[in-house]
Structure formats: structure tokens, C-alpha cells
Amino acid sequence: MGSENAVAVEVSDLVKRYPKAPVDSVGGISFGVRRGEVFGFLGPNGAGKTTTIGILTTRIRPTGGHARVAGIDVVADPVGARRVLGVVPQQNNLDRSLSVRQNLLFHASYHGVPRGLRKARADALLSQFGLADRSDGRPDDFSGGQIQRMMIARALMHAPTVLFLDEPSTGLDPAARLFMWERIAQLKSEGTTVVITTHDMEEATTLSDRVAIIDHGKLLALDAPAALVRDMAGERTLDCTVEPGRAVDGSAVQGALIRLAAVDRVEQVDDPGGAWRLRVYVQGDTAPLLAVVAQAIDDAGGRLTDVRLGEPTLEDVFIHLTGRALR
Amino acid sequence: MTAVDDLEVRALPSGRVRPWGPWQTALAILRRDLFVTGREFPIFLAQVILQPLFLLFVFGKVLTQLGYARPGYAEVLFPGLVALAAVLTGLQSTALPLVIEFSYSNEIEDRLLAPLPIGAVALEKVVIAAMRATIAAAVMFPIGVWLLGSIPWTAGAALGVVVMTLIGAFMGAAMGLVLGTFVAPNRINVTFALVLTPLLFTGSSQYPWPSLSHIRWFQVVCALNPMTYVSEGLRGMLVPDVPHIQTWICFVAAVGACLVLTAIGMVGFLRRAMG
Numbered sequence: 001m002g003s004e005n006a007v008a009v010e011v012s013d014l015v016k017r018y019p020k021a022p023v024d025s026v027g028g029i030s031f032g033v034r035r036g037e038v039f040g041f042l043g044p045n046g047a048g049k050t051t052t053i054g055i056l057t058t059r060i061r062p063t064g065g066h067a068r069v070a071g072i073d074v075v076a077d078p079v080g081a082r083r084v085l086g087v088v089p090q091q092n093n094l095d096r097s098l099s100v101r102q103n104l105l106f107h108a109s110y111h112g113v114p115r116g117l118r119k120a121r122a123d124a125l126l127s128q129f130g131l132a133d134r135s136d137g138r139p140d141d142f143s144g145g146q147i148q149r150m151m152i153a154r155a156l157m158h159a160p161t162v163l164f165l166d167e168p169s170t171g172l173d174p175a176a177r178l179f180m181w182e183r184i185a186q187l188k189s190e191g192t193t194v195v196i197t198t199h200d201m202e203e204a205t206t207l208s209d210r211v212a213i214i215d216h217g218k219l220l221a222l223d224a225p226a227a228l229v230r231d232m233a234g235e236r237t238l239d240c241t242v243e244p245g246r247a248v249d250g251s252a253v254q255g256a257l258i259r260l261a262a263v264d265r266v267e268q269v270d271d272p273g274g275a276w277r278l279r280v281y282v283q284g285d286t287a288p289l290l291a292v293v294a295q296a297i298d299d300a301g302g303r304l305t306d307v308r309l310g311e312p313t314l315e316d317v318f319i320h321l322t323g324r325a326l327r
Numbered sequence: 328m329t330a331v332d333d334l335e336v337r338a339l340p341s342g343r344v345r346p347w348g349p350w351q352t353a354l355a356i357l358r359r360d361l362f363v364t365g366r367e368f369p370i371f372l373a374q375v376i377l378q379p380l381f382l383l384f385v386f387g388k389v390l391t392q393l394g395y396a397r398p399g400y401a402e403v404l405f406p407g408l409v410a411l412a413a414v415l416t417g418l419q420s421t422a423l424p425l426v427i428e429f430s431y432s433n434e435i436e437d438r439l440l441a442p443l444p445i446g447a448v449a450l451e452k453v454v455i456a457a458m459r460a461t462i463a464a465a466v467m468f469p470i471g472v473w474l475l476g477s478i479p480w481t482a483g484a485a486l487g488v489v490v491m492t493l494i495g496a497f498m499g500a501a502m503g504l505v506l507g508t509f510v511a512p513n514r515i516n517v518t519f520a521l522v523l524t525p526l527l528f529t530g531s532s533q534y535p536w537p538s539l540s541h542i543r544w545f546q547v548v549c550a551l552n553p554m555t556y557v558s559e560g561l562r563g564m565l566v567p568d569v570p571h572i573q574t575w576i577c578f579v580a581a582v583g584a585c586l587v588l589t590a591i592g593m594v595g596f597l598r599r600a601m602g
Contacts, residue, residue, distance in 0.1 A: 018602075051602070059439065060602030079349060082442045093433035097363045109355040110441035112347025120340035128339075154437070159341060190339075 007071075008162050008193035009033035009056060014065035016051050016217075025051045027217035028065065033162070033195060038188050040208030041197040042318070048217040049197035050090070053166050056195070057087045070161040083111065086160030088151045090167045094139035100150055101126065101135040104157050111158035118157065125153040129183070145176030152183060162193045169203055181207055201314045211314070213321055220321040225314055232312040232320060235264060238280040238293060239308040247301030250276045256300035262289055267319055275305065279319070349443035353451050356438055360455040375419075375463035376470065379412045383467075383474055386533065402479045403569055405471050406561035407532030410495050413464035414530065414554045415523070417499020418506065420456035425507030426515045429599050439600050449596035453500040453589065460496030484564040487574070491564065494581045495557035501585055502526075502553075504592030508599045530554030535562060537570040553584035 009032065016026040026048045033039040041049045054060035056067055058078035067074045070084040095103050101122055108118035126132045129149040139147060148168065155163060165184070169177040184194055184207055198204050204211050205225045212222045221228055247253055254266045257280055264281040282289055286309045297304045310316075364371060387401035387408075428435040438448050471478040510518045529545075529552040536559050539546035549555050560577030562569060 054602055057440065059436075059600075079442050079444060082440055083347075087436075087440055089433070089436060091433055093436040095359075095434050095437060096432055098359075106355070106359045107437060107441075109358070110352050110438065110443075112351060112355075112442075117340060124339050156339070159339070 006035040007032045008035040008037075008069070009039070009195060010066075010068040011052075011056070012066050014052065014055060014067055015063045016048075016055060016060060017063045024063070024217050026055070026062070029214065029217070029219040030065075031212055031219060031222055033193060034209075035161075035193055036188065036191050037209040038184060038194045038196065038207050040204040040211040041195070041214060042199065042201070042204045042211050042314070043197075043214040044199055044322075047215045049214060050166055051217075052214075053087075053164050053195070053197055057085055057164055058082055083158075084161040086155035086158065086163045088148070088155050088163070088165040088168060090170065092139070092147045092151070094147065094150055094154070096139055099136045099138060100131055100142075103139065103150065104154050107154045108157040113158055121157055121159075125156055129153045130179075143176075145172050145179070148172060148176065148180060149183075152180070156187075156192075160192070162195060163187065165194065165196045167197055167199070169198070169200060177203075201318070205314050213318060215322045221317065228317045229312050229314060232317055235281045235283075235312050235316070236286050237310040237312065237316065238282060238286055238289065239269070239310055240278045240280060240293065240297065240304055241306035242276045242278060242297055242302040243305050244274065244276070245301055245303040250278070250302075253297055253300045253302040254278060256296045257293065260289075260292060260296055262292075267323075269319070276302075279316070347442070349447060352441050352443040353447050356441065356443075356448070356451050357455060360451070361458075364455070364459060371459065372462075372466065375412065375416045375459070376466050378415070379408045379463075379467055380470055380474075382411070382533075383408050383471065388474055401475050402566050403535060403562065404533060405467075405475070405478055406565045407530070407534075407558040408471075409464050409467045409492060410554060410557040410561050411527065411530060411532040412467050413460045413492050413495035414499035414502070414557060415460075415527070416463035417456050417460035417496045417501075418503040418523075418526075419499075420459045421452050421500045421503030422507040422510075422519075423503075423515070425452065425504070425596075426510070426512050429508070430512035435600075445597060445600050446593055448600070449504060449593055450589075452596075453497065453504055453592070456500035456503060457493070457496040460499050461493055464492045464496060479565040481565065481567070487564045488561060491557060491560045491578070491581070494578070494585060495554070495561075498553055498557065498581060498585050498588065501588035501592050505588055505595060508592060508595030526552060526554065531558040535559070535569050536572055553581060553588070556580040556584070 012030045013028050014026055015024055015028050017024045029052070041052065043049050051060060055062045056069055056074060058074050058081050062075065069081050072081045072084060074081045095106065098106060104122040104125065105118055108121065113121065126135050129152065131146065131149060131153065139150065168180055172180065187194055196207065208225060210223060211225050211228060213220045242253055250268060253276065254268065257263055257266045257278070262282050262284060264283060267279045269277040269279050280293060290307065294304045383404065386396065387404045390396040391398055391400055439445060468478060506518060506522065529549045531549050536546065536549055536555055539549060556572065556577040559572040560574055560581060563571035563574045563577065
């Protein structure tokens with residue numbers, strides 16, 4: 001499997017513009033995924049995550065740039081690339097005419113896994129994924145979580161070097177989500193490189209060795225989740241919920257807060273039903289600032305109704321980079 | 328990730344994967360389709376033979392027995408219905424599944440992600456559909472014997488009839504490839520209604536094409552339907568006494584139509600399959 005630092009996925013200056021689209025869906029991104037790591041793509045819907053995965057899995061032709069999976073150029077040799085990659089798509093694409101077991105067996109046969117080996121692998125994967133007792137059922141009769149498991153099991157039948165999972169936990173209940181996370185961690189421990197896309201901060205933080213934050217087709221940051229958060233060091237936050245009171249608009253309150261010496265910057269996170277939610281980034285300890293902040297809001301005509309002290313999270317990194325919340 | 332530490336980590340069975348080419352992948356996909364078709368064979372047969380069966384029964388037997396059609400009409404009709412069964416079954420075996428697999432079920436993705444060129448996935452679809460269509464056309468022969476007592480047959484024509492039937496089956500499948508990839512999923516019902524009926528009645532299956540000479544405009548319309556050449560080709564070989572388009576012209580036109588339709592269908596397929 002090569003040295004530890006070997007590259008599993010290499011992307012350089014990748015561009016995708018769909019016909020008639022005014023802007024690039026993927027606007028010249030470059031990154032590398034190390035062999036054996038779990039690599040997370042974090043971004044809102046429409047950021048270009050699925051398009052990037054589509055290019056890497058040979059389903060979308062890029063407008064420019066290069067992409068290699070396990071050393072194979074996905075544009076020049078898509079057939080070769082398909083041998084070494086596995087894909088778990090967002091939507092159920094299981095073969096409805098086949099049983100669960102047959103889905104696994106036929107998939108392996110497409111990839112040239114010899115008969116004996118495909119039976120053994122199917123048995124092992126079906127039991128690992130908790131599907132053994134219903135392996136003769138048709139995909140239509142299963143729940144969303146079980147469908148997800150079947151698709152992962154199927155993708156593993158030909159022992160791919162790199163496994164791509166597009167939004168793997170969307171629509172799963174908490175138990176199913178946890179199960180999926182455990183499987184991904186196990187795959188990593190077995191040496192499979194895993195690339196996932198998600199718009200879930202917790203998923204990105206928990207699963208990924210490194211996270212790429214993308215928005216509007218641009219790569220904004222790429223590092224380990226802890227390192228991304230550490231870059232925001234010194235920044236602690238006060239999440240303030242402010243009711244308008246006498247103030248005419250939020251910007252007066254925001255302005256008053258920014259003028260405070262200890263405050264770095266203020267971002268409006270969202271405004272649920274009349275109240276403003278302001279995230280105040282401060283230097284040093286937050287507690288002593290509480291009174292000052294409350295006073296400043298009051299002076300500006302607003303009324304502080306709730307406050308939460310926070311350490312920065314991946315979400316703050318995202319808001320810092322994009323100027324808006326993820327959802 | 329403490330939960331993971333408790334998990335028993337078992338290595339999956341692994342082994343050397345034999346050298347494997349795109350051809351073998353294509354055959355594996357064909358095997359899947361044969362497996363599914365074979366399992367639903369009786370339903371498949373019922374689906375494909377009912378229409379030609381009733382056409383043959385009503386036009387070939389009932390109308391002639393009642394005296395509304397001339398006694399020899401069944402002989403003229405039979406080769407046309409073999410062509411009809413081949414072309415229509417081919418068309419239906421690609422068009423509808425493709426529409427469903429590309430939109431609602433996404434089922435085709437697993438094959439598009441298999442190690443073979445995308446175009447080969449399209450060709451496999453045409454091949455399996457042509458196989459189904461050939462079976463549908465072949466079944467017309469015993470049905471013809473059963474309904475009509477005897478069917479037109481000349482021993483010397485056997486090879487030509489088989490080849491022309493295969494061409495008709497392939498032609499229908501290629502038509503379905505075009506329809507299934509160019510028509511938007513929400514319009515497929517309308518398109519089927521708009522395409523199938525004209526196709527059914529302008530393919531010279533119910534009348535010999537040369538006999539249309541006094542309805543010139545309709546003759547021209549029929550000449551544009553590639554099914555005409557399959558019907559006429561089979562008619563020329565099975566009942567040579569009936570006026571027909573020359574057999575070599577039928578072969579050239581039918582093969583030409585197959586090539587053109589397959590090329591167009593491939594373009595449509597690649598467009599649907601690749602972003």
C-alpha cells in the first residue's frame with residue numbers, strides 16, 4: 001500500500017462549469033487526500049461538494065484541471081479509476097430487481113471478484129452490517145438506515161482503495177448515524193481511505209482526520225478539525241440574543257459592541273422571530289465582559305435576553321470563512 | 328471514538344482478483360439482465376405476445392372468416408406481425424427501463440460505476456433488449472401455426488428470416504435507446520402514446536408497402552418508418568409472390584437505420600450518464 005504519506009486522491013486546479021451556468025460549480029480547487037485517512041468535505045448545499053465527488057468518481061467530466069484516484073487519472077482512464085474506487089451515493093440506487101445478497105454478489109461480479117471470494121465477502125459484509133438475517137429481502141422493503149448500510153456493504157465488495165460517501169448520514173436516525181460512523185472508523189482502521197461530504201459539523205469533526213471547507217466552489221481551508229479551530233485561538237465567543245427594544249435595527253447594537261476594546265468582531269448569526277442572535281468574538285476571558293456587553297447593548301437601545309459563553313467550534317471557523325452560518 | 332474500540336475488527340476475506348477486462352464486466356452485466364429476465368419469463372412472455380397475438384387473431388382469422396378480408400390476407404399479415412413483435416418489444420425493453428433507471432431508481436449507477444466504458448453499458452442494454460425482442464418474434468411462429476393452422480414458410484428463407492428478425496429486434500432496441508435517453512421522464516407517457524401508435528400502423532406490417540402506390544403520401548410516410556423494411560424484408564422472404572420491396576434494399580435500409588439509431592441513442596445515453 002506504499003508509504004504512510006502516499007497520496008490516495010490528488011486534485012489540482014479542478015474546474016467544473018455546467019453548460020449555461022453563470023458561474024463555476026467548482027472553481028479551481030486543489031488538494032490531496034492521504035492514504036488511509038478520513039477526509040471530510042464540509043460545505044453548504046450547492047457548495048460544489050457533490051460535483052467534486054462526481055468528478056473524482058468519473059461520473060462528471062471536469063471543465064479543467066486534473067484529478068487522480070490511487071494514482072489513476074480519472075479523465076484519461078475512467079475505467080481504471082472505477083476499479084479502485086467505491087461509491088456510496090446520496091440517493092438509493094440499489095438494484096430493485098435483486099435481493100440484498102444478490103446486489104452484493106452481482107456488484108462484485110462486475111468488478112471481477114471470483115465467485116468463491118465474492119460469496120465469502122458477501123457473507124462477511126452482510127453480518128458486519130447487520131443484514132445477514134434479511135439478506136434475501138428486496139431493497140424496497142428496508143428502512144433508510146438499512147439501505148445506507150447495504151450501499152456501503154455493496155461498495156466494499158470489490159475492496160476499493162478509496163471509498164467515497166456522499167452525505168452519508170442525511171436522513172438517518174441517530175442510532176443509524178452512529179452505526180455508520182463506527183463503520184467508517186473501522187474502515188479507516190483497516191486501511192481504506194474514506195472521503196465523505198457532509199454539511200454536518202459534528203460529523204465532520206468526529207469522523208475526519210482532515211476537513212476541507214468549501215463554499216461557492218472554492219476551497220476556503222483545509223486542516224485537521226482541531227487545527228482549524230486552533231487557528232481561531234484567542235477567540236472566545238459570547239452568543240447574545242438581543243431583543244430590539246428601543247433600537248431600530250441590529251446594526252446600532254452591533255456597532256456599539258464593536259467599539260468595546262475587548263471585542264474583535266461581531267457577527268449576526270440569524271434572527272429567529274424578532275430577536276437578533278449576535279456572536280461576539282472577544283479576546284481573553286469572557287465572564288468579566290458580561291456586564292460591559294450587557295450595558296453596551298442597553299445603551300444602544302436593545303435588550304439582552306440570553307447569553308451563552310462559547311469556545312470556538314468548526315461552525316465558527318465556517319462562519320468566519322464564509323460570513324454566514326452553514327444552514 | 329470510544330464506541331469503535333469495542334468493535335471487533337475482523338478483516339474481510341480478500342484474495343487476488345483475476346485479470347479482468349471490460350468485456351468480462353459487460354458479460355457480467357448481461358448475466359444480471361438474463362438472470363432477471365429469466366426469473367420473470369412467463370410474465371415477460373405474456374407482456375410481449377398479447378398484442379401481436381390479438382392482431383393476428385382478429386385480422387388474420389376473425390376478419391377473414393367473416394369474409395371482410397381476403398382468404399390470403401393472413402399470409403400477408405403474418406410476416407408483418409413478426410416484424411412488429413421484434414421492433415416493438417425491442418423498443419419497450421430499452422425505453423421504459425432506461426427512463427426509470429435514469430430518473431426514479433438510479434439503478435443504472437452501479438453499472439455506470441463498473442469498470443467498463445459507459446458506451447458499453449448502453450450497448451449491453453441494446454443487446455439484452457434485442458434478445459428479448461428476438462424471443463418475442465420467435466414465439467410468433469408457433470402462435471401462427473396454432474391460430475392459422477399453417478404459416479408461410481420456405482426452407483430456403485430460414486437464414487434470411489432469422490437475420491432480418493435479429494436486425495428488427497436490434498432496431499427496436501436502438502429506437503428505445505433514443506427514446507429512453509432523449510425524452511424527459513415526465514413526458515414519457517405522452518411520448519409513448521405519440522410514438523407507438525404511428526409506429527405500429529406505418530411499419531407496413533398490416534399491408535404490403537408497394538400496394539400503397541395509390542395512397543402516395545401514406546406510402547412516403549411508411550417509407551420513413553424503418554420498421555417497414557423489416558416487415559417488407561420478412562414478407563419478401565416468406566411470401567415471395569406478394570409484391571414487396573426488394574430484399575437487398577430492405578437489408579441495407581434496416582441495417583442503416585440500426586446504425587443511425589444506435590449512434591443517436593449512444594449520444595443520448597452518454598449525455599444522461601455523464602455530467
